[in-house]
Amino acid sequence: MPDASLLRHRWRILLCAGIVLALLAGIGMRQPSPPDEPRFVLAARAMVDSGHWLLPHRGSELYAEKPPVFMWMQAASHTVFGGWNLAFLVPSLLAALLTLWLTWDLARRLWNRRVAGWAVLALFSCLQFGLMAKRAQIDMVLVGMTTLAMWGLMRHLLEAPNRRALWIAGAAAGLGTVTKGVGFLPLLVLLPWALWRWRMRGVDDGRRGRGPALWWLLPAFLLGTAVWLAPLGIALLLDPDPTLQAYARELLFKQTGTRYANAWHHVQPAWYYLQVMATLWLPGSLLLPALLPAWWRRLKRLDGRYWLLLGWAVLVLLFFSASPGKREVYIFPMLPLLCAAAAPLLPGLLRRTGPRWLLLAYVVVLAVAALVIGGQLLAGSAWAHAQLARREMPDSLLPLLGGWLLGFGVLLGGLALWLRQRRAGLLVVLTALLLWNLYGWGLMPALDAYSSASALMQRVGQRIGPDAELGLVAWREQNLLQADRKVAEFGFKRPWDQQWQDAGPWLAQAPARRWLLVLDEAVSPCVDRARTIAIGSSNRNRWVLVPGAAYRSDCQSHLPSDAADDGQD
Incomplete structure (x- = not known):
């Protein structure tokens, strides 16, 4: 029989390994998601592509909200590991x-x-x-x-x-x-x-x-x-x-x-x-x-x-x-x-009863929430369908998300019944280990295509075809990051009207092969709405594809002054 000190040492090694593995869980299995990740990766990618690392760029504009040190780290990580899904x-x-x-x-x-x-x-x-x-x-x-x-x-x-x-x-x-x-x-x-x-x-x-x-x-x-x-x-x-x-x-x-x-x-x-x-x-x-x-x-x-x-x-x-x-x-x-x-x-x-019961209650509430939500998703309830519909996610996610949450809830409930309040400290540590494995291996990869806007940009690429040219107006960083081709953009922080002043003539130069992806509320009055294509929602925003033929180049209308947003999230 190993002595108590050796057992404690083995437990410490297991916990350390578990913590590292939980933090590693899912790395490389998802893409950058808003609000902040896409803009940093966009700047880091521009550094790698251009070779100019001093000043970060967001598209054609300098990115002046944050110093570049973090973006340097991401760019350096990319040079070491390759592949942005891991490096970022x-x-x-x-x-x-x-x-x-x-x-x-x-x-x-x-x-x-x-x-x-x-x-x-x-x-x-x-x-x-x-x-x-x-x-x-x-x-x-x-x-x-x-x-x-x-x-x-x-x-x-x-x-x-x-x-x-x-x-x-x-x-x-x-x-x-x-x-x-x-x-x-x-x-x-x-x-x-x-x-x-x-x-x-x-x-x-x-x-x-x-x-x-x-x-x-x-x-x-x-x-x-x-x-x-x-x-x-x-x-x-x-x-x-x-x-x-x-x-x-x-x-x-x-x-x-x-x-x-x-x-x-x-x-x-x-x-x-x-x-x-x-x-x-x-x-x-x-x-x-x-x-x-x-x-x-x-x-x-x-x-x-x-x-x-x-x-x-x-x-x-x-x-x-x-x-x-x-x-x-x-x-x-x-x-x-x-x-x-x-x-x-x-x-x-943790030798007191009160704190132990509080920690046990935290775990039980988390387990019950996972069981209820997972059960609703697996059963395909009206509530579950409504949640996915609000985010324009397919119903095929229901069994996947439901299975992960239900499994998490069952494991957590079993641990709570086994350890109970007498080992509440160990219980919350194991809960964190399970939670970040659930997050890394299950939830984030399943939601990735929709949270990262890659599903939206894939639809855009399929709809306009491989030979078309794409421009962006009133865009978000994830749109530019996830585009499947070189994109024309007309500034990020510029008011929408000013973006249209450049985007309209760009469309008119080759209306047969040029398209704009535009935030729904930022569509210019000079666009024939009947000829636009609603391409879907992403990150709580609705997006519209504007073919070149839908833009009236002789139009002089402007967006309302209260709609001239600067493009900030």
């Missing part, structure tokens, strides 16, 4: 694995290996972590860089002065800043650290630490930002092109300061992030009522680990809550550090 997800996958390791190592250094294991399992079990790890958005990479910066700062501030860790922290914060503008947020940890040192004045029990040489942060931070700002600055000095100057102004000022202080979209109330934490941080958020008083007691004991971890999380929450523009991913960087702060308390909490 690799940066998020690697960032997720890095974040898990950093969370483990930080908790190990602050407490011990047992606590480190709890921290990793807590982070993996939270819904938002798995969801972002399996999406090709900047935020997972940003969280990896933020966690790396916090790892270096916490080592330097709490363990012992460590110049190497400080350099790593500063460079990671700088690189995070040019990946997504808020990458500097780890530096805010210096505020709770200074307050903690002030509260600890006169105490000499080894917890206060020495005053480290923090000035090394500045050159390290600047070095991290120079990865992109240096080549951009050189380009601005050497090239007086007003387009390049406008790109720099848009990105460095409007998309950073203005976007934060005077947001023009995603406007939400101040309490918005409370509902984000209550839902996307499940099942961990169920334990917050028990964690908060325990954390407060440790803060009153002046435990520096909690002062830095929790103080920084509160500052990040306040920072994003102060801005009128809010998205659920903005507070995601808090999650790994809060899991590290929760980890020492989890064994004690």
